Amino acid sequence: MQSPAQVANTDLLGLIADPYREWSLRFPGRRAFGYLCTYAPVELLHAAGFAPVRLVQSSGAVVLAEAHLPSFSCALARTVTEQMLRGRLDFLEGVLFTHTCDTLQCLADIWRMAAPHFQVLTLSMPTVLGGAADRAYLLTELHRLADALETTFGCRVTREGLLASIALYNSQRRRLSALYERSSHLSALQVWSLAEAGMLMPVEEHVALLQGFLQNLPEPVRQVGPGPAVLVVGAILDDPLIPQLIDELGARLVGDDLCSGSRYWDTLVDEEREPFDALTERYVRRAPCPAKHVAGQSRAQRLLDLVRAKGAQGVVFVQLKFCDPHAFDYVPLCQALDRAGVPHLLLETDASVSAGQIRTRLQAFLEMLGPGR
Amino acid sequence: MAEKRYKKLKTAVELQRLMQWHYASARYLRLGRPLAWVTSGAPVEILRAMGIAVLYPENYAALCAARQPAPTLCQVAEARGYSQDLCSYARTDLGSAFDPAYAPMQGLPKPDLLIACNNICGTVVKWYEAMAGYYNVPLFVLDTPFIHDQVQESMLSYVAAQLEELVRFVERATGHRLDMARLSEAVRVANETTALWGEIRALCKSRPSPLNAPDLFVNMAPIVVLRGSHSALRFYRNLKAEVEERVRRGVGAIPEEKYRLLWDNIAIWHHLYRFYNYFADCDACFVVDTYTGGWSQTLPEGEPLSGIAAAYATVFLNSSLQYRVECMVRLIQEYGVDGFVMHCNRSCKPYSLGQYAMRRAVMERTGVPGLLIESDMCDARSYAEEPIRTRIQAFMESLAARA
Numbered sequence: 001m002q003s004p005a006q007v008a009n010t011d012l013l014g015l016i017a018d019p020y021r022e023w024s025l026r027f028p029g030r031r032a033f034g035y036l037c038t039y040a041p042v043e044l045l046h047a048a049g050f051a052p053v054r055l056v057q058s059s060g061a062v063v064l065a066e067a068h069l070p071s072f073s074c075a076l077a078r079t080v081t082e083q084m085l086r087g088r089l090d091f092l093e094g095v096l097f098t099h100t101c102d103t104l105q106c107l108a109d110i111w112r113m114a115a116p117h118f119q120v121l122t123l124s125m126p127t128v129l130g131g132a133a134d135r136a137y138l139l140t141e142l143h144r145l146a147d148a149l150e151t152t153f154g155c156r157v158t159r160e161g162l163l164a165s166i167a168l169y170n171s172q173r174r175r176l177s178a179l180y181e182r183s184s185h186l187s188a189l190q191v192w193s194l195a196e197a198g199m200l201m202p203v204e205e206h207v208a209l210l211q212g213f214l215q216n217l218p219e220p221v222r223q224v225g226p227g228p229a230v231l232v233v234g235a236i237l238d239d240p241l242i243p244q245l246i247d248e249l250g251a252r253l254v255g256d257d258l259c260s261g262s263r264y265w266d267t268l269v270d271e272e273r274e275p276f277d278a279l280t281e282r283y284v285r286r287a288p289c290p291a292k293h294v295a296g297q298s299r300a301q302r303l304l305d306l307v308r309a310k311g312a313q314g315v316v317f318v319q320l321k322f323c324d325p326h327a328f329d330y331v332p333l334c335q336a337l338d339r340a341g342v343p344h345l346l347l348e349t350d351a352s353v354s355a356g357q358i359r360t361r362l363q364a365f366l367e368m369l370g371p372g373r
Numbered sequence: 374m375a376e377k378r379y380k381k382l383k384t385a386v387e388l389q390r391l392m393q394w395h396y397a398s399a400r401y402l403r404l405g406r407p408l409a410w411v412t413s414g415a416p417v418e419i420l421r422a423m424g425i426a427v428l429y430p431e432n433y434a435a436l437c438a439a440r441q442p443a444p445t446l447c448q449v450a451e452a453r454g455y456s457q458d459l460c461s462y463a464r465t466d467l468g469s470a471f472d473p474a475y476a477p478m479q480g481l482p483k484p485d486l487l488i489a490c491n492n493i494c495g496t497v498v499k500w501y502e503a504m505a506g507y508y509n510v511p512l513f514v515l516d517t518p519f520i521h522d523q524v525q526e527s528m529l530s531y532v533a534a535q536l537e538e539l540v541r542f543v544e545r546a547t548g549h550r551l552d553m554a555r556l557s558e559a560v561r562v563a564n565e566t567t568a569l570w571g572e573i574r575a576l577c578k579s580r581p582s583p584l585n586a587p588d589l590f591v592n593m594a595p596i597v598v599l600r601g602s603h604s605a606l607r608f609y610r611n612l613k614a615e616v617e618e619r620v621r622r623g624v625g626a627i628p629e630e631k632y633r634l635l636w637d638n639i640a641i642w643h644h645l646y647r648f649y650n651y652f653a654d655c656d657a658c659f660v661v662d663t664y665t666g667g668w669s670q671t672l673p674e675g676e677p678l679s680g681i682a683a684a685y686a687t688v689f690l691n692s693s694l695q696y697r698v699e700c701m702v703r704l705i706q707e708y709g710v711d712g713f714v715m716h717c718n719r720s721c722k723p724y725s726l727g728q729y730a731m732r733r734a735v736m737e738r739t740g741v742p743g744l745l746i747e748s749d750m751c752d753a754r755s756y757a758e759e760p761i762r763t764r765i766q767a768f769m770e771s772l773a774a775r776a
Binding site: 067068069070071072073077097099100101102103105106107108109110112113114122124126127128131132133134136137140141144290291293295319321322324325327328329330331332334 | 454455459491519527534535537693717728
């Protein structure tokens with residue numbers, strides 16, 4: 001008999017493999033709103049009556065997008081544009097681009113030019129966080145986004161509605177955090193797919209799913225192999241390959257620093273404060289993506305803290321080719337790991353890199369790390 | 374001989390002396406002034422008014438590319454872990470810092486502080502973080518939100534508030550104070566200089582055009598690195614006089630101007646003359662470009678800091694693709710342009726990722742054909758000579774067929 005956890009996993013992998021096909025049939029009555037970057041204030045989109053859906057990197061061929069993006073754009077930009085041009089995102093009411101990297105900055109305008117029928121909203125997030133004026137500026141921007149949603153879609157964003165959406169997303173983020181707490185006793189694929197699927201389905205359903213999963217979890221017994229404990233660091237991880245390999249090769253995924261992982265759930269919104277102020281604070285204080293500059297804060301220190309807290313024996317960098325902010329940060333992060341004596345591996349992912357190559361490199365790295373501690 | 378296609382300006386000697394003086398004085402004649410390394414879009418007027426010497430790593434990287442050692446310097450940075458896909462200005466400069474032995478002038482003198490403004494790209498933020506880590510010096514990042522739609526009052530007040538923070542940052546780092554009278558003077562001199570540069574560019578509306586793209590690219594150096602200084606002002610007065618003289622005498626930058634072209638993006642520094650000579654050989658002159666005009670914007674009158682905020686927050690590269698299409702359409706009309714060439718620059722995503730869409734939109738709006746060429750501003754390893762020549766030939770043949 002399958003355990004509830006395994007049942008959930010099969011369905012989730014199906015959703016993740018082809019998330020946008022028949023989305024509206026899968027989740028009837030929901031108005032989907034796309035976003036690409038986890039700096040998108042999903043609480044606000046939800047309060048405006050939408051189900052936020054993250055646009056993820058996919059593995060299919062890029063044909064139509066070739067006419068819109070040069071060869072040196074990242075696979076995320078290329079594959080989501082391909083999906084859009086093929087009409088697979090037509091179920092979305094609109095897409096919100098938040099300002100992070102140079103690529104997404106261009107992509108918002110490219111989409112506006114390539115698909116005028118598509119509603120593209122933008123949020124000019126500050127790049128420098130923790131400065132004198134960033135909160136005041138972001139607060140104004142969030143209000144402007146709320147106004148744009150209201151005027152474009154005829155919805156209303158009320159204080160009560162926003163507070164309710166904030167509470168809902170907080171409960172999702174708390175449960176994701178609880179899930180990650182148990183991650184060293186779960187399969188990497190299980191944790192990854194529960195987190196990834198959460199960005200592809202309505203939050204209400206995801207909260208129920210996580211709740212059921214966490215309640216039915218057996219007492220912490222190590223379900224997976226005695227291999228080494230590793231962290232995965234990078235931008236996003238939208239493909240099951242790496243968690244699958246970590247399981248297959250008997251290692252344990254004990255945490256991550258990914259926008260599709262812990263950077264999404266690590267900071268909650270203060271439910272006691274005025275909702276717009278609280279949202280502003282959350283998006284300024286959340287774990288930063290390297291496209292942000294946080295004066296006086298070092299991602300290297302944060303990574304070392306995570307390595308120690310999770311007892312990680314090694315770090316796997318999953319680097320999306322042509323992702324500049326992460327490629328820059330790779331150097332100081334490696335230096336910090338070297339100084340601390342923590343081994344690391346770089347896996348660059350791109351259409352040209354085969355699963356076999358990734359498997360061979362990961363296997364050699366895990367063997368080098370030795371047995372779990 | 375291809376070199377004959379390039380008509381040297383008399384002011385070239387003065388330009389060379391000025392740039393040599395700029396680099397030499399930053400090393401040897403600072404007279405105790407602290408040294409800041411800044412991005413090309415940083416509000417340098419404030420630094421001048423605070424008595425800070427400035428150097429521009431972007432200009433230095435271009436110089437490294439023109440003198441050829443850039444790929445070697447890039448490889449030095451790559452050996453330290455920086456991906457070959459990263460900006461070649463950043464890799465060249467980081468390489469020159471890591472291993473000055475390979476670098477022209479043995480690299481730049483070490484900075485006391487770093488100031489990056491993201492109005493040109495997000496790369497400068499990461500690049501300057503890397504340099505701040507390497508030199509262990511303070512870094513200030515000035516954040517100018519990207520303008521997808523309209524400029525918002527909130528953006529400008531956000532930038533203005535950061536400029537006040539910048540002043541306090543420089544005060545803390547150097548002990549130098551902002552002198553408001555000197556700031557007004559720096560703004561006045563900068564405005565007079567940028568106006569001259571704008572006028573020089575506008576003289577290229579004449580037929581034949583007195584200048585070609587390499588002239589614009591070489592002569593933009595002082596407007597970037599010495600903006601707000603009296604030496605730059607004097608240089609542009611002399612340059613303008615010489616260009617006016619060419620116009621008066623009907624002297625063109627190339628012997629027989631048959632086609633007038635527009636250039637989009639940063640130059641291919643490592644093949645500057647050779648590349649543009651392919652076009653000159655077909656009697657095509659680049660009469661205008663979207664890059665060197667970035668430094669012809671004047672700072673508004675009135676309270677200097679808010680004027681500086683408004684000017685630096687709204688530059689060409691910090692504005693939407695749609696806005697840039699409007700600019701290109703206007704330039705094509707004003708300069709009587711027959712075709713445009715876009716350098717799809719692997720090193721500059723904000724300038725290049727939207728060019729496919731822009732090319733289509735500009736062609737649709739103007740009926741003028743556009744050519745896209747993929748290369749790299751600094752890293753000659755990305756320059757594929759034969760395919761590029763073939764594409765240029767085909768483009769020039771199609772222009773000839775239209776004429």
